[in-house]
Amino acid sequence: MTSRFLTLEGVSLSLPDGRVVFSNLNETFDARPTGLVGRNGVGKTLLAQVLAGRLAPSAGRCLRSGPVHYLAQQVMPAAGARVADLAGAAPVLAALARIEAGGCAADDFDCIGDRWDMAQRLQRALESAGLGHLDAATPVARLSGGEAMRVSLAGAMLSDADFLILDEPSNHLDARHRAALIAQLQQWPRGLVVVSHDRALLAGMARTVELSAVGLRSYGGGYALYAAQQTAEREQALAELERLKRERQQGEYALRQQQERQQRREARGERHGKHGNQAKILLDRQKERSQASAGKLQLQLERQHGELHAQVRDAAQRVLPEQAIHLHPPAVAEHRRRHVAVLERVQLPHLPAATCRVDLTLQGGQRIAVVGDNGSGKSTLLKVLAGQLQPLAGECRVVAECHYLDQHLALLDPAQTVLAQAAAAAPTLSDAELRMRLAQLGLDADRITVPSGQLSGGERLKAALAILLYSDPPPQLLLLDEPSNHLDLPSLEALEELLRGYRGALVVVSHDHYFLQRLALTDCLRVSAQGWQWEPWQG
Template sequence: MTNPTITLHDVSFVLPDGRPLFADLNETLDATRTGLVGRNGVGKSVLARILAGLQPPTTGHCARSGPVHYLAQRVTPPPGSTVADLAGVAESLAALARIEAGGAAGADFERVGDRWDLRERLQAALRRAGLPWLDPATPAARLSGGQAMRVALAGALLSEADFLILDEPSNHLDRPGRLALIDQLRAWPRGLLVISHDRRLLGDMERILELSPQGLRRYGGDYRFYAERKAEEHAQAEQTLARRKHERRREEAALRQQQERQQRRRARGDRHGKQANQARVLLDGQKERSEHSTGKLRRQHAATRERLDERVRAAADNLDDEAAIHLHTPPAPDKAPDRLVHLHRATLPRLTGPAAHLDLSLSGRQRLAVTGANGSGKSTLLRVLAGRLAPLAGECRLPDRRLYLDQHLLDGAPSASALDRLRAANRAATDSDLRMRLAQLGLDADTIVAPRASLSGGERLKAALACVLYADPPPRLLLLDEPGNHLDLPSLNALETLLRAYRGALVVVSHDDAFLARLGLTHELAATDEGWSLTPWHPVERDRS
């Protein structure tokens, strides 16, 4: 297919409870590499399934020029499945094996088509994915989450589809895997739609689509172009809102002056009528006319105020404040010892080889990125620094005030609310002050009292970081394991803002270079084949690599 297309015609989707998820979407996707962004919960995955033909829309229809290969963001191999099953080629390989054994079934020849080298192509794809030791018969149960995703991606790239639709494909990939994915997608010759919050991956797209409650909007360019346009739109919307508020204040002042002039005229008329000793019937007539005039003016003023309020509301609706975070200046942790963290000849559990041994000292202001391939021991190291795991040997000294957040951002009891956690972290502040600070982080009144396990990833993140920013006393050491996973772009921006405001020692595990570059890091601790390597942080050099 030389011109693959997917076209949405007035597509809408209504949730089972009757709430509309999106409405009247019209768009055509072609061979242009396209990224789809939007807030979590806005309906990106549902839209992707509609585009792939896996989910019917409530109204409207979707036309496809040819087959679509859809890869969901969670790859869960069924029991008993193999690498070939996960790559989506098991039946074709089985048909090829039967033909090679002398079979002549037409269905087998039809399934194989012209892919007589499918076995070799799969092995080559697995090598490119960094998994050369796998073969088609390898049980999928042996694979980690990241490895399963890489196998599924390899299968997607082997497909004969006109279109690939990938939902958060880089979530479980390490840095080499993410770079390999970008290279592979560059070589994909047909239609491509990528749902992602990975700014490096989005930076390789040729067009960005944004799904919001207002609909689907196209931005003709990569992520940088999209971000610049969004910033310009935000600035213009802020200016329009400020102008509408100024106009409302000015008009309200004019209305008050008009009302005061009428009241003075009415008072003068009343005094004149009494002084002139007019007949009761004349006075009653004047009073009725005055009251009618006052009522008419009051209705005109009410209509004017409603029109002014509506213009302010419309301007506020156009203001994209998704990432707006208001921070109080957080207290700095008290003076930490020169060595906040001290590992001497430590033997880390669960690891073998050079990475099992580490000497590490951190001061109270160091901000450290822990990097390395999946399975290299990064999360194990964080759990040791958090006191969740003990070294098998060696010396280990840790600060008493530390906070560790895993990838689920649920440190402590999942049933506790954001307010409960912040109240426990800061017993000196009043409830009203704590509620206000949570609200200024973007958490509404219902969210701050809900169990944290019921919150979205972005909401849990803000609740967790509030305990860092506003704890009394604040923790000296903050440990984060892949905090950006499953967060949308506004929540990622909010997280970066929150972490830049934190003044203690920071250790963060992440494969997202764009995220790490915005944290003001001082050092990088890399897990390599030769062991751990601590070096000054150089984000510019990393971006070029």
């Protein structure tokens, strides 16, 4: 059996501005399906590009057993691209066409290899992905974001690569196609590295590798084992920190006692010298010896004191780099009986007849999940509630302070800094308080003062959440469209905790069932080909 590997040897990466992303990474990725996890902004996407050969490291090298197929987070096809281009099949199909037309160029035969049935394989892959209505010549411009990702994934599965490297492949997929992706990856026979925060996807990995500020750490198993080990390690580190703090306190007490005893001995010696009848030269020598002894003792005490502090500092460093993300809940009074939004005989735009008509009454404190396939109208419903789209018919009344977070984070101005935008949204918060809250959200001081368009996807989502949640007046109705996309695992847990405690009305669109299960939802609004169906949340 062929050994497949991606090996990092002393790999470091620095950005053009001098910022070091990671340094001296040493790790081997073998044929086991591996999840690559880490906090937003730590450099997972850049590491994935180094592994794939898309980006050269600043130092060290990456060894590959064979070709690597890389799929980026955002599918960005060239103008005029067609499905064959997006699936990576265009060169083989073009070579086949030239040979069928009578060509005999050696390069075309080399390009095809043993893939003479590529046209049939591509069409079967499209049909398996639920895209049988497309063909190789379909313009990519006609595809939705979810369809473009599914075409790209179908192309990845067709590749002859030794390794697939997929960066957040489930972000634009609905629940049905997320499940299909997981099933597909279980059938992939060669090396696989998945950069993801999707807990359902990570659960199926044979290994989890975490990238952090201190390097790479490998955990055997999927997400559940990784999370359990992380919790155990953090609890152990906290317990060790508390033990060393107690030892430092006891040691400092013992040092003070020793110092006080030495001072009492010196005082007794001075009194004895004053009242004794020894010669002055003898007294002076005795004083010098005492002072020398006291000096040695002081140096010893200072060294021991420094060692105690160093032990505590080192233990704290093992805890502090992974401090919990914290979100402050908006100060919203709960009004369970008050209507905050009403849709009466509303006809939603851009939807077929079966799903365009909806009636909805939303009360304060009500918490609704909106679920359904991509393209079924979930985002359209939120845009109508937010006042960004007008219904074709019927009436939409929203009588509470309503804040909307869309998938594209339109509330962020890419040219402005996070700090400036957050300050404008929350004028009652002091600069120090705002900086503290952004830091608690995992946005470092150097990141909140650069244009938000330069941030990673996860950092931009955190910035948008801060502007949304800390605004004045606080929102009484939150409309969230796929808020879990791009968030790292600690940030996801923090958002889940905040939304569980949020006292206003909540409407959330998500395909992440792990995420929805943790929000203490009350109701579910499900959309399908038969229309909108209201049901209690079952979890």
